[in-house]
Amino acid sequence: MADQTADEFKRQCIEKMGEQLGSQFSALWQEVAVLHLNWKEYVELFGTKPERVEILNRAAPMFFHMIQNEGWEACLLGLARLTDPPKSAGRENLTIQNLPTLIDDPQAKAKVKGLVDLALKSTEFCRDWQHRYIAHRDLSLALKEPTKELAEGNRAKANAALKAVADVLNAVQGHYMDAYTPFDFASRYHGAVSLLHLIHRGLKANEQREARILKGEHSEDDFDPDL
Secondary structure: OOOOOHHHHHHHHHHHHHHHHHHHHHHHHHHHHHHHHHHHHHHHHHHHHHHHHHHHHHHHHHHHHHHHHHHHHHHHHHHHOOOOOOOOOOOOOOOOHHHHOOOOOHHHHHHHHHHHHHHHHHHHHHHHHHHHHHOOHHHHOOOOOOOOOOOOOOOHHHHHHHHHHHHHHHHHHHHHHOOOHHHOOOOOOOHHHHHHHHHHHHHHHHHHHHOOOOOOOOOOOHOOOOO
């Protein structure tokens, strides 16, 4: 999809897949791509090197703790939404579960249905978090009363769930467009790593600033503006 706009990609999908399947596939593709981008930023900050977490904790520990929690929950909610049932509360949903029903070729339909089933299995823990911790707060869990434990969730399980969802889309894209999307290789320009470098340089500059103030060698530029 290099150099294509979202509208251009949608038109291409409709041309290859038909109106219903092409429209839903292109919308799902956008959702999955953004989810992978956001997850990669999360992992760059909190799941790559202990030194990175140390930098964040030195800069603004409570703020980045909030960002860590929000990023984790956003990923699980995104995965849960993508694997929703076709209908809930009387409304139709955008979900990978719709895709097999829109495919005419029996062999392709069966392949995609099998991959959807695997994705549903991989995201079971996301739905438990969604229903009992994120979208709703289970009373017994909140009060730490005896109850079923929240499903185990970790980065490895999130990575597996993301791959399972991507596999569904790539099966459809491969059949109709003879193409494959490496969702996990996507990255943002001036993203999390750029932020880490800025924070690192800022921390070093602040240490030098504090040293100048202690020595009485400071200037007006060493004092914070009224932000």
